[in-house]
Amino acid sequence: MQNLRLLKAIVERKNRVRRGGDEGQTVFEYLGIIVIIALIIAAIIGSGLAASISRAIGQVLVRITG
Template structure:
């Protein structure tokens, strides 16, 4: 495959399948392109279970903060800081 870059023809280092051919060859071409892209070390993405695990951890952290009374202490500190700022 050749590319035109800044008026010069540049050849790719890997050979690409020909774009010409019968209708049956086009799905093979698409499959070859997708497989080649996947082989280049691209991130495959997160699975649903990994996202679920992150959500569970966040819920546990929020539950621990609320259950321990730390949330009330944080709210009181913020309220006091705002009162100090507005008083001056």
Template structure:
């Protein structure tokens, strides 16, 4: 019984160590997504499409609510 608990503890520790190596990668993946979304938003604002999109959303909301 003691051997099984010891084996379980060793396996759990190894699994935690394996998963720990991926955490930094995940942070950089999220950072990359945030950067891409920010660039898309900046491009929309710079191109002047922001006003058109805002107007379209406002028109749709007026149709829904009134």
């Protein structure tokens, strides 16, 4: 009986440690994705592609609605 209580306590502690250890990592993963997306957007705007993309989308919308 004593061994079962000890085993249960060990398993519960490991589960708490696992859950707590992933939270910070997830925040940094999301931050990394946001930084990459921001860099891609900055590159598109900086290269002048933004105007071309905007024109192409406008032409497609005119075809769909017109």
